[in-house]
Amino acid sequence: MNTISPFETVLRGIAITLVILFFMFPIFWIVLMSFQTNATILQVPPSIFFEPTLQNYRGLITGQLVTDTSSLEIRFMSNLFNSLFLSTASVAVGLMLGVPAAYAFARLKFRGSEDIAFTLLSFRFAPPLLVLLPLTIYFQQLGLANTYGGLIWVYQLIVLPLILWIVRGYFEDIPADIEYAYRIAGHRWWTTFRKIALPLAGPGIAAAALLAFIFAWNNFVFALVLASADKQPVTVGALAFITASGVQYGQIAAGIILSIAPTFALALYAQRYLVEGLSLGAVKG
Amino acid sequence: MTVLLKLSGVDKFYGPVNKGVHAVQNINMDVMKGEIIALLGSSGCGKTSTLRMIAGFEETSRGTITLAGREVQALPPVRRNVAMAFEGYSLYPTVTVGENIAFALKAARLPTAEVEAKVREVTEMLEITDILDRYPTSVSGGQQQRASLARALIRDADLHLLDEPMGQLEPQLRTLLRGRIKHYIKERGLTAILVTHDQTEANALADRIAVMEGGVLQQFATPQTIKEAPANLFTGTFVGEPPMNVFAAEASDRDGQLQLDLGDGLHLTYAADAFAPDVRATLLARKQIMLGVRPYAVHRDTHGARAQVIANQWLGDQSHIAATFAQGTIVLVEHDRADVAVGDAIHVRLAPEDLHVFDKDTGTALSHGAQMA
Structure with missing residues (x-):
């Protein structure tokens, strides 16, 4: 079976190492930075040997940003909670609206179905700032500005088209006859949707939800414009690290580590579903 | 003999009525209780559309379908009491072959012993007892097809619809199963409609054959009548090997x-x-x-x-x-x-x-x- 020569194996190993180094080095460097003080970070030449400190993490978690010259209050943990809450709630709402819609677009051919689906996708094309300016005024008039509800609603612009189009593809890949077989065996449409369509599209829905979560998590501009300090996610809250007395690299690094941790954990957890999703193709035929 | 299924003036348009593709044109057909009917025709002749209208997966554009005394063309599939074997098998991928076959019986809460006996009977008939614990994706196309057939035949429905039920089987097995399936259906007094493009299958299994072409029912008669007195040039040249x-x-x-x-x-x-x-x-x-x-x-x-x-x-x-x-x-x-x-x-x-x-x-x-x- 294995016809690869040892030389080729070595070459391959080197290539993979180079690629990993290239992509992982910034992350690695950020991890190192998060355990250093600003002083050691900024020393020239930089060194990977230093005395590790937990002061950055301590500062973030306690909410006291201690710099060389001053002490500043920072709301990182509440930002992190906002991020978590906004992203989770947005994805949940997106799934509740998007999955049934995706099923309808995949299974039912109705007048204008393609147009509606495309219109929903086109939300992704619009430059966010262009949408935001009028939206800010509306939101202020409606009392939605600076509310979780308002933000979750706006986040649907990112989340909903993504979920809709990814999940639709998965539903389309399930042979309709499997559902028909279930229905003709004495089950109603709703039971069939729950017991057959949803589980079979499960990996796709998980993948779409994960992707939507990451997009929502990384969103910056919507929250920047529509939320004030107490509703801000980490992406916006990170601006606070740029203080009058300089940029707090150590805290930024620790903040990055803390803020990528949830998505990273989620991705690791969802990985098996993603793999399942790819191997689902074997069902067909 | 009573009429179990009656198709009266059934039309199917894909697209708007009178404007779209007229896939099935004014089909009139009576199927007696206990009969095996074959819908025979080439691809795109409307036979599968007809079958799916009877099952309830396609809307009937015009006309009525009466099954066991009830007008069913407006009813959802669940309320028509028909069983169907699909051309693409359509087994539930998440459960084993055995569970697939027993699915409808278990859903109807039949006693376990009775379900097992029925599964044994139908799977022995179709020679698939050895794959009951396997998952559909891990067995061959022919085995999946027989599992799908078993899932339909095991049910106690008013009407059994079989869409190309033996297309994937090897010739020897097909010949063997043809006889067994016919016996199984006849012994239980079931009524079946099978769709096929294989005239040998239609001749061997069916009491009457409905020859379709271009959405039109060309002839609906016994295999013997179709052979001896084809109603038109199409039936004459389509049925019979080599052709007339x-x-x-x-x-x-x-x-x-x-x-x-x-x-x-x-x-x-x-x-x-x-x-x-x-x-x-x-x-x-x-x-x-x-x-x-x-x-x-x-x-x-x-x-x-x-x-x-x-x-x-x-x-x-x-x-x-x-x-x-x-x-x-x-x-x-x-x-x-x-x-x-x-x-x-x-x-x-x-x-x-x-x-x-x-x-x-x-x-x-x-x-x-x-x-x-």
Whole structure:
């Protein structure tokens, strides 16, 4: 079976190492930075040997940003909670609206179905700032500005088209006859949707939800414009690290580590579903 | 015998009514309780659309479908009480083959022992007892197809719909299962409609065959009637292997004898009493007709019309001889190895009782043998 020569194996190993180094080095460097003080970070030449400190993490978690010259209050943990809450709630709402819609677009051919689906996708094309300016005024008039509800609603612009189009593809890949077989065996449409369509599209829905979560998590501009300090996610809250007395690299690094941790954990957890999703193709035929 | 299923004026349009594709056109059909019906036709003839309308997966554009005394065309599939085996098998991928087969029975909360007995019975019949614990994706296409068939046959439904139920099976197994499935259906008094493009399957399984083409029901009759008295040129040439030989002919009266001019200077002459008087009158009145004769009915005869052999194939149990004849080709079948070579001249006789005459324009059958159609 294995016809690869040892030389080729070595070459391959080197290539993979180079690629990993290239992509992982910034992350690695950020991890190192998060355990250093600003002083050691900024020393020239930089060194990977230093005395590790937990002061950055301590500062973030306690909410006291201690710099060389001053002490500043920072709301990182509440930002992190906002991020978590906004992203989770947005994805949940997106799934509740998007999955049934995706099923309808995949299974039912109705007048204008393609147009509606495309219109929903086109939300992704619009430059966010262009949408935001009028939206800010509306939101202020409606009392939605600076509310979780308002933000979750706006986040649907990112989340909903993504979920809709990814999940639709998965539903389309399930042979309709499997559902028909279930229905003709004495089950109603709703039971069939729950017991057959949803589980079979499960990996796709998980993948779409994960992707939507990451997009929502990384969103910056919507929250920047529509939320004030107490509703801000980490992406916006990170601006606070740029203080009058300089940029707090150590805290930024620790903040990055803390803020990528949830998505990273989620991705690791969802990985098996993603793999399942790819191997689902074997069902067909 | 009671009518179990009645299709009255059933139409199917894909797209707007009267504007879209008219896939099924004004089908009228009565299926008796306990009958096995085959919908036979080539791809795209409307047979699967018809089946899916009966199942409830396709809307009926016009007409009514009555099943077991209820009008069902507006009912959802769940309320029609039909079972179906799908062409694409459509087994639930998340459960084992055995669970797939027992699914409907378990959902109906039948006692476990009874479910097991029924599963054993149907899977023994279909030779799939050894794969009950496997998952659908890990068994072969033929096994999936039999599992799908078992899932349909195990149910106690008013009507069983089987869409190409044996397309993926090996020839030997297909022959064996044909007999067993027929026995299974008949023994339980089930009513079944199967869709197939395999005429051997239709002939072997069905009590009556509905031949479809272009969305139109061409003929609905027993296999024997379809073979002996095809309703039109399509049915005549579609059913039968090898297909019926067809020639354009001109009928005329030659000194009291009936002469059929096949062109190219070739005449077939028949005695005055070879055909019933009304057949003879019709042929002479129509003049231009289409003449059909089945390959098995073409016999070599030194006094027959001349033909020149262009191919002679020995199929192991019969010979297929093709020869140029009139302005076309005639195929004849002989049961022994035929001692003719390409280029040989042969003489063939077409007996009057074997002739099928069709209208030249509409293709409607005019006469079969000596009698009017």
